[in-house]
Amino acid sequence: MKTWKIADIGQFFKNSFTAVLKGEFLLRLNIGRYFIHIAYTFLLFGLIIWISLMIETTMSKVEKNKAVLKELEIVHSQKVFEVVNISRRSSVEKLLEEMGSKVTEAEKPATTVKR
């Protein structure tokens, strides 16, 4: 039985280096057995990069849409403010008067029909 020696390490590196120079390193390791796994891993890497880019694109769209929504909210709140602003009772009364309308404040309580 072959016993292990320190010199074997030096031999291992020497063989490896020679194999690398000859371009046989991977062949000696018989890496071809795992070729499909390596190819699959690279495919996954590619997929991850592609999905990340897709996410980034989507997120940028989200940000743009958020800005649009914010703008719409601002416009909405401004319009609500303006509408409410002119609905004040005394403002309406004044407006009607200015417009020459005959509509004025009620002079007696409304009459309702009981069901």
Added chain:
Amino acid sequence: MSTEATHTPKKRDRIGVILYLLYVALLIASVILIVRLTGIQLFFQPDPKIEAALTPSNTVSIIEPARGNILDAEGRLLAISCPIYQFYMDCTVLKETNNAQQEQAWLDKARELSAGLAAEFPEKSADQFYKLIKDSRAAGKKYVRIGRPVDRNAYNRIIELPLFRDGRYRSGMIVEQEQIRQYPYGKLARRTIGFVRNNKSTVTNTHIGLEGKFDYILHGQEGREWMRVTDYGRVRNTDSAFVKAVDGKDLRITLNIDYQDIADKALREQIVEEPDLEGATLVLMEVKTGAIRAMVNLVREDGTGPFEEIQNLAIGRKGEPGSVFKTVTLMSVLNDGFIKSLDETLPATTGHVAGTSINDDHIPSYAWQHKTNRISILDGFKISSNYVFATLAVQNYGIDKSKGRGKGLEKTERFLQNIYNYKLGEAFAFDLDGLQTPTIPSPSTRYWTDTDLGSIGFGYSTEETPLHILTFYNAIANKGRMMKPYLVEDIEEKGIVTERRGPGVLNAAVCSKAVADTITRALKAVTEEGTAKRLKGAKCAVAGKTGTSFGTYANGQYQDAQGRRKYQGTFVGFFPADAPQYSIICTVYSKPTGKQFQGGGIPARAIRTVVDQLYNIDPAFREQLKRNPAQAQ
């Protein structure tokens, strides 16, 4: 077989050699690459500036919550958050790179811009704006304020002005946006609605009114997100934590903005032409619930300016209530059984209240006019006699001096305890901060004098806020059940009620129904034949009481050297007298004046206007027609 014959010279494989050399080159490159990578990763220290420029920024961004709205009882918006925009200008833009011709073109556009700005901000002329821009450009100013904050509509117009429409890199336009609170109904109920400096502010001493007190509900909670810069712009970093902002909840309050408008207008009409008045308040409360439907507080700005909502007088100013407090004495003697009927009489001769220094000059003239030497309690109430109510207090609750100094206070303390039971001695929980604690003197202190009890009987020597007085009268209208005044109906989130607040009871029975009816009879007499005759003939019968008191000067007197007085005139009551729906109080406060501001004057007139207008529009007063079942078929 010769060896030479079999030995063939080794043929050089050119393609193999090329491939091998290529392989060796790639091998060397990869070795260099690995060594370089290792070196960069482990030992290389880049220039910090370059590192900062090349590292994608990943910054935390605070997400501001939307502040909740305040809605009135009918769901109308009273406070809403809207953005405002402030324009600034970097006047140095393109200054260094422009040639003379381009610079002139830029300045020409700035002149056109100035004309547009002058149209938006009329307080400055086009020439002034142009000078501002030109001088700032010459001085190299990069942050020049243009005009004042504007709303969205003005913002849209301004960004389309010449030069500004070229964009910020060519015009130097800078716009800062800020969310501010807008009040669509302007100054109506502004002190009650209140304000908070801004939604981000944590300074609490600027938290006024409902906005301030309920800031913890309206504010919401800030969110947090990490943003990173990509080729597509600034996007949220999905790998980092994201905390969603929680928007503030809405507050539905009891004020009816129509009623507030009516009350505000009615009060302003009465006081605006009175330079001697320094303030006035009017509060309208729903009898059954204690919901405050209108709360007007008008105070002269800087003492002499126009009336504005700058101080909540209804809860924050206490003073001697005057004759409106006689009703408290009346309820006390009725509750304790000291009098059985309003028709019971007291002697009406000199008007002096025995055992005190109180003298009522009106009694001798009353006796002479009516040719009598007796005055009924009802008549005393109608003419608001101090003598009658001081006598009632002193006779029934006087100190028993026969028991010695500091003793025999039981009856007096009972009277004062009654006042506390009527919640006129404490600052009860209220939806606004700042409700003053009334002042009620105590006979066990050395400041108590023989006159104090009689004074309390007709509304002096005590201090009450208008809200306390109104709460008491509301209890009479509600047949003895004292409701807690409140302003916040419920808390809502996207239209769904998350917390219902609503009515509360302060004292389930301050008096019996019979006592409440008796007092109502007396209060009706005041408006029909007494000191508040201005309310006679209102669209619905009003029951109430006037009260006038004088503020004291530093020397303890009720008038100054020129004989001028500081008036506090009040009318408080409820309507319709027979089936009360609303209770109402109006108090006016004068500066030192020679004029008179009685409770039966301005307050009664303002209340008359409110009653007449409310009667026409309030659903409670609508007439109902019943269908004839036969016709219906």
